[in-house]
Amino acid sequence: MKITRKRFLQLSGLSLIAVIAKKLVRGVASVSASEGGAKKTRWGMAIDLQKCRRKDGCNLCIKACHSSHNVPHFADGRHEIKWVWKQSFEDVFPFAQTQYTRDVFAGVPVLLLCNNCDDPPCEDACAVGATWKRDDGVVMMDWHRCIGCRYCMAACPYGSRSFNWQDPRPAISAIHPDFPTRTKGVVEKCNFCEERLAKKLSPLCVENCEEKALVFGDLEQPDSEIRQVLRSRFALQRKPELGAGPSVYYLT
Amino acid sequence: MNDRPFIVIGLIVFVAFVTTPIWRGVAARNVALAAPEIKVPAQEKHCVAPVSYMRTSHMHLLNEWRTGVVRSQQRQYTAYDGKVYEISLTRTCLSGCHGSRQEFCDRCHNYNGVATLNCWECHNDKPTARSEP
Numbered sequence: 001m002k003i004t005r006k007r008f009l010q011l012s013g014l015s016l017i018a019v020i021a022k023k024l025v026r027g028v029a030s031v032s033a034s035e036g037g038a039k040k041t042r043w044g045m046a047i048d049l050q051k052c053r054r055k056d057g058c059n060l061c062i063k064a065c066h067s068s069h070n071v072p073h074f075a076d077g078r079h080e081i082k083w084v085w086k087q088s089f090e091d092v093f094p095f096a097q098t099q100y101t102r103d104v105f106a107g108v109p110v111l112l113l114c115n116n117c118d119d120p121p122c123e124d125a126c127a128v129g130a131t132w133k134r135d136d137g138v139v140m141m142d143w144h145r146c147i148g149c150r151y152c153m154a155a156c157p158y159g160s161r162s163f164n165w166q167d168p169r170p171a172i173s174a175i176h177p178d179f180p181t182r183t184k185g186v187v188e189k190c191n192f193c194e195e196r197l198a199k200k201l202s203p204l205c206v207e208n209c210e211e212k213a214l215v216f217g218d219l220e221q222p223d224s225e226i227r228q229v230l231r232s233r234f235a236l237q238r239k240p241e242l243g244a245g246p247s248v249y250y251l252t
Numbered sequence: 253m254n255d256r257p258f259i260v261i262g263l264i265v266f267v268a269f270v271t272t273p274i275w276r277g278v279a280a281r282n283v284a285l286a287a288p289e290i291k292v293p294a295q296e297k298h299c300v301a302p303v304s305y306m307r308t309s310h311m312h313l314l315n316e317w318r319t320g321v322v323r324s325q326q327r328q329y330t331a332y333d334g335k336v337y338e339i340s341l342t343r344t345c346l347s348g349c350h351g352s353r354q355e356f357c358d359r360c361h362n363y364n365g366v367a368t369l370n371c372w373e374c375h376n377d378k379p380t381a382r383s384e385p
Contacts, residue, residue: 134325142322143374177342177380183373198327 042118042137043192044219044247045206046229047111051213059086061111061205061214065190068204070181072164072171081162083190084113084205093250096236110250111213113205114139114160114190115238118245125155137219137247138192148185157242161189219247288363291356293349300331300344314341314371341371347379 065071065084072081086109090097097105116139123132123139130145131152153161167184175181179195182188193203201207206214217226226249229235235249268275299306301313317339320326329337337344350356353372361369 140322144318144322175376177376177378180342180374180376183370198325 040220041135042219042247043116043197044137044217044226044249045113045203046215046226046233046235046249046251048211048213048215048233048251049110050251051211052111052209053108054211054213058210060208060210062086064204064208065193067174068176068179069191070168070172070176070179071188072168072181073173074166074171079165081164081168081188083188084111086110087112092238093236111205112158112160113248114192115158115244115246115248116190116192117247119243121155121157121242121244122152122161125151127151134194136197138194138197139189140191140194141187141189143180143182143186143188146186148187150187152187157239157244158246161187163187288359290359291350291352293351296349298331298333298335299349300329300335300337302332317341342376342380346377351379353377 062084066073069083071083074080089105089108089110090102092110092112116137117133118137120131120133120139126132127149128145128147130142130147132140134140148163150163153163164182164184164186169175169181172181193201193205196203202216203214206216215226215229217224219226221227229251230249233251235251237246237249240246301309306313317329320329321339327339329339331337337348346353357369357371361367
């Protein structure tokens with residue numbers, strides 16, 4: 001195919017105009033989107049470690065969550081499904097200890113749940129769009145869509161996701177009628193009680209803690225309870241150096 | 253050319269075998285098939301959409317409901333007659349109206365040979381209290 005110099009210049013000019021027009025449209029769209037989303041929400045949680053370990057062996061939050069969300073209990077640890085769970089301090093904060101605190105805090109349980117990250121690595125890893133971050137910061141899952149490839153589990157730096165190796169229903173002692181169970185071959189995790197957030201209720205773990213060790217609220221609102229707590233107390237995030245931006249904070 | 257009768261017979265057998273489904277269909281047309289007996293809800297007169305639509309397209313509606321709740325937090329459905337329903341398979345469809353999965357969903361699905369009904373592998377098929385939106 002032969003092309004004249006004139007035609008070549010015409011085509012180049014047109015391409016240039018098209019590229020500039022696209023950039024302009026994108027720019028205008030992003031400006032109007034950020035104006036529209038002025039009232040941003042980002043749900044977050046602060047866990048007071050002192051209050052949390054006040055009662056030895058207390059797991060009211062875990063019980064409330066797992067029974068309401070139909071989380072199965074398998075005797076075999078390899079099949080364990082967990083939304084909220086406890087792990088020892090030195091595993092959770094390996095670099096947040098000195099040689100002196102090590103003696104005191106070794107083996108002390110710390111409450112864990114999905115961090116509902118600002119930039120969730122699980123979302124990037126999911127090949128089928130079954131997990132994503134909502135506008136309010138909740139990292140949501142579509143169990144209908146999950147194909148069980150477990151890439152998200154490999155991507156999650158916090159071990160917040162579990163895989164159903166077996167049919168979970170026989171392992172649920174009493175199925176809660178208002179929440180679906182999951183099925184074999186699906187990944188699951190804490191959903192920050194999004195079904196309760198829709199009814200303007202706080203998560204079950206927060207509500208069922210007798211020590212009021214968990215504070216839940218909007219991180220975007222400067223006067224919310226959680227922001228006040230985070231201003232007044234020293235707080236840790238898990239593995240902040242990874243840049244995922246956890247929404248769960250630990251008050252020391 | 254002595255094999256001609258064998259070839260012809262073989263061809264006839266082959267054609268008859270390959271077209272068996274057609275013959276079976278022709279034979280079955282004379283059998284009157286009773287429509288499945290479906291339990292119609294007693295307390296409600298209307299579904300969330302006209303019956304003709306629900307018969308042909310309930311699966312699309314349920315898919316829309318699912319996508320709406322999970323992906324865009326759309327938890328209420330305004331029906332064609334203006335009535336607002338909570339979007340919930342267990343609470344609205346099952347508990348609110350149809351009552352029994354076995355006597356409603358399964359009967360028609362089994363009759364039509366579309367038995368891959370996997371909603372209930374996760375969703376609760378025992379009727380619960382219906383919650384108002």
